[in-house]
Amino acid sequence: MMTRIHAGAGAVALGMISVFWLSTVSVELMADAARIAQVKHMILWGFLVLVPAMALVGGTGFRLGQKLRGPVVEKKRRRMPFIAANGLLILVPSAFFLAAKAQAGAFDTAFYGVQALELVAGAVNIALLGANMRDGLRLAARRRNL
Numbered sequence: 001m002m003t004r005i006h007a008g009a010g011a012v013a014l015g016m017i018s019v020f021w022l023s024t025v026s027v028e029l030m031a032d033a034a035r036i037a038q039v040k041h042m043i044l045w046g047f048l049v050l051v052p053a054m055a056l057v058g059g060t061g062f063r064l065g066q067k068l069r070g071p072v073v074e075k076k077r078r079r080m081p082f083i084a085a086n087g088l089l090i091l092v093p094s095a096f097f098l099a100a101k102a103q104a105g106a107f108d109t110a111f112y113g114v115q116a117l118e119l120v121a122g123a124v125n126i127a128l129l130g131a132n133m134r135d136g137l138r139l140a141a142r143r144r145n146l
Contacts, residue, residue, distance in 0.1 A: 006136070086121050
């Protein structure tokens, strides 16, 4: 059961971050200031789903990882501090900053500088979470084959 909760929460978290990233890119390329502000505001509401999903992934992963050993588990374990730090120190503050700037219509150098940083940090987290998901699927396949 714990494995399914972990996998489901991980899929939700990866999906949410991917949706945030793709929404940001598409609205920046094709929309007006009002739509950009709307997307930035909706991303903040999306944290109501993302934060609990990430907490579940972290908690269940920590618990599952206590029982497992091996290089794949160690890779997953080493990635998690980077994923968490990236989210807490870059992505969350950036989202609040960008939402406030967009709401004020202040699409200035600071807005686009932070936007670029957020897109890079988001892409890094998508890649790291995707690698963790891939490795988790490998671990699950090994356990089924035993």
